[in-house]
Amino acid sequence: MTRRIARSGIQLALLVAVTVVFIFVLDNRFRVLPQSIHDHLPMHHPGLAVIDITVATCSALALFSSCKLDANVWHRVEKDIYLSSGWISKAYVHVQRKKEEELLPEDRVVLDVRISRQDPVTSNKGEGEERWESRPGGIWLKRTAKRHASDSQKAITAVDVLFGADAVEPRENWEIRDTPLLLDSSGEKQEARLSVRRGPPGKHEKPVPRIRKDGKFKIMQVSDLHLSTGLGVCRDAEPPDHNGGKCDADIRTLDFVGKLLDQEKPDLVVLSGDQVNGETAPDAQSAIFKFAELFIKRKIPYAAIFGNHDDEGSLSRQASMDLLESLPYSLSEAGPGEVDGVGNYLVEVAARGSSHHSALTLYLLDTHGYSPDEQKFRGYDWLKKNQLDWFRSTAQGLKKAHKEYTHVHMDLAFIHIPLPEYRKTDNKIVGAWREPPTAPSFNSGFRDALVDEGVMFVSCGHDHANEYCSLETSGDGKPALWMCYAGGSGFGGYGGYGGYHRRVRFFDVDTNEARITTYKRVEWGETETRVDEQMIVEAGRVVAQ
Numbered sequence: 297m298t299r300r301i302a303r304s305g306i307q308l309a310l311l312v313a314v315t316v317v318f319i320f321v322l323d324n325r326f327r328v329l330p331q332s333i334h335d336h337l338p339m340h341h342p343g344l345a346v347i348d349i350t351v352a353t354c355s356a357l358a359l360f361s362s363c364k365l366d367a368n369v370w371h372r373v374e375k376d377i378y379l380s381s382g383w384i385s386k387a388y389v390h391v392q393r394k395k396e397e398e399l400l401p402e403d404r405v406v407l408d409v410r411i412s413r414q415d416p417v418t419s420n421k422g423e424g425e426e427r428w429e430s431r432p433g434g435i436w437l438k439r440t441a442k443r444h445a446s447d448s449q450k451a452i453t454a455v456d457v458l459f460g461a462d463a464v465e466p467r468e469n470w471e472i473r474d475t476p477l478l479l480d481s482s483g484e485k486q487e488a489r490l491s492v493r494r495g496p497p498g499k500h501e502k503p504v505p506r507i508r509k510d511g512k513f514k515i516m517q518v519s520d521l522h523l524s525t526g527l528g529v530c531r532d533a534e535p536p537d538h539n540g541g542k543c544d545a546d547i548r549t550l551d552f553v554g555k556l557l558d559q560e561k562p563d564l565v566v567l568s569g570d571q572v573n574g575e576t577a578p579d580a581q582s583a584i585f586k587f588a589e590l591f592i593k594r595k596i597p598y599a600a601i602f603g604n605h606d607d608e609g610s611l612s613r614q615a616s617m618d619l620l621e622s623l624p625y626s627l628s629e630a631g632p633g634e635v636d637g638v639g640n641y642l643v644e645v646a647a648r649g650s651s652h653h654s655a656l657t658l659y660l661l662d663t664h665g666y667s668p669d670e671q672k673f674r675g676y677d678w679l680k681k682n683q684l685d686w687f688r689s690t691a692q693g694l695k696k697a698h699k700e701y702t703h704v705h706m707d708l709a710f711i712h713i714p715l716p717e718y719r720k721t722d723n724k725i726v727g728a729w730r731e732p733p734t735a736p737s738f739n740s741g742f743r744d745a746l747v748d749e750g751v752m753f754v755s756c757g758h759d760h761a762n763e764y765c766s767l768e769t770s771g772d773g774k775p776a777l778w779m780c781y782a783g784g785s786g787f788g789g790y791g792g793y794g795g796y797h798r799r800v801r802f803f804d805v806d807t808n809e810a811r812i813t814t815y816k817r818v819e820w821g822e823t824e825t826r827v828d829e830q831m832i833v834e835a836g837r838v839v840a841q
Contacts (some may be wrong), residue, residue: 434478468498519757569712574608639664760784
């Protein structure tokens with residue numbers, strides 16, 4: 297009896313398996329299942345499928361030309377391919393998309409996109425007899441009417457436009473076309489490139505930064521990259537005759553940062569503002585992707601705040617942060633909506649091993665841009681009261697949890713614009729003070745808040761040629777807070793001041809000893825030297841070494 301039941305069970309299981317496979321194959325060809333079930337099948341990604349791509353051009357001389365096709369049929373990528381540089385012309389990429397359940401028998405799903413002056417079949421012998429369809433701008437599409445094509449990992453599901461010969465695509469499942477769109481001479485100098493996504497949007501979880509097994513953790517602070525849309529133009533490059541005087545700002549900047557990433561192998565990168573040089577970044581997304589790609593391909597977590605130039609290009613602070621939040625390995629956050637600014641948040645670095653306790657807390661705050669009251673307070677903006685309130689309440693709320701850590705928990709802070717206290721000339725100074733600190737005229741008291749909450753150091757950017765650390769003391773003369781500059785790293789921003797070499801600051805944290813040391817690495821000259829290496833924290837206390 298038992299043997300008969302077992303045999304019947306096996307037969308039933310085989311029947312179910314065969315039936316499932318049969319239905320899956322049938323649905324793959326003819327879509328026989330309801331959409332709600334089909335959406336959950338393997339290799340399926342419910343959403344939009346691209347069925348056509350075109351470029352619409354309009355001219356001020358042609359009164360009836362339009363850069364906007366029927367919005368009920370076409371989605372326009374909101375980037376003028378001329379980047380507003382055309383005297384009379386504009387052009388926009390348009391994409392026709394449909395939900396999979398809305399595809400009609402005559403609809404053809406886009407499987408591939410090429411940019412070429414001639415049919416890819418004739419220019420690439422390995423293409424066989426597949427038919428390519430021509431579109432404006434040198435676009436060639438390979439499309440299919442097969443019903444299951446939208447389920448394929450080859451199907452194009454989204455299209456974007458990036459700019460520049462050095463454009464990169466760091467997003468998962470996206471790939472950029474090597475050849476720019478083929479327009480007239482004024483349009484082609486912008487080097488607009490199609491980027492396409494195949495299959496579903498990439499999914500990624502925020503990484504959890506963690507102290508290494510040896511109890512150490514390295515933070516790399518990169519400030520004032522000043523990246524452009526395109527190669528960028530060098531300012532005050534040193535030495536002036538390097539590479540025969542030819543200098544592409546972004547290439548040299550990114551090569552420098554990439555080299556240090558490979559040599560120093562930081563556990564976390566903090567970008568402390570002015571990553572984007574607004575006035576030379578008519579497509580800020582392309583500039584953001586260039587620095588993000590450095591960290592993403594090396595699988596290094598990074599956290600960014602903004603400077604006074606980041607939102608002077610095509611994207612607002614909020615739009616830039618939305619983009620950063622969507623990228624792999626990014627820890628960046630907009631922060632509480634009720635607090636002034638975009639980018640008031642913290643990063644917790646977990647203790648080594650599998651511990652859930654925090655070993656380090658990094659506070660990152662938005663120092664805004666220019667003074668809201670230029671007549672009364674000239675220069676730059678300041679941290680607002682609700683930002684200080686947020687910082688104080690957050691720090692105090694975490695103290696109980698931080699005490700559970702078996703070693704000494706340490707708090708650190710990063711901003712872009714320096715505090716007024718950076719101007720003090722009677723403090724202990726380590727490093728070069730080359731230019732007057734351009735701190736706010738109004739002092740909102742963040743220095744006192746940092747000391748009250750036990751923060752060990754604060755480090756900023758903004759004044760490119762300054763790269764010193766200044767020691768603040770308490771009323772009894774004891775060390776209270778180190779205030780550091782990162783130094784400017786980007787060739788798209790100013791240098792000068794007697795031959796300033798671009799640099800990056802590092803913080804080496806040793807949780808075994810509750811010790812922090814800091815130093816800088818330069819792009820030219822003593823490139824292998826740890827410049828101005830100093831201990832700033834020992835046994836969990838600020839020290840004046």
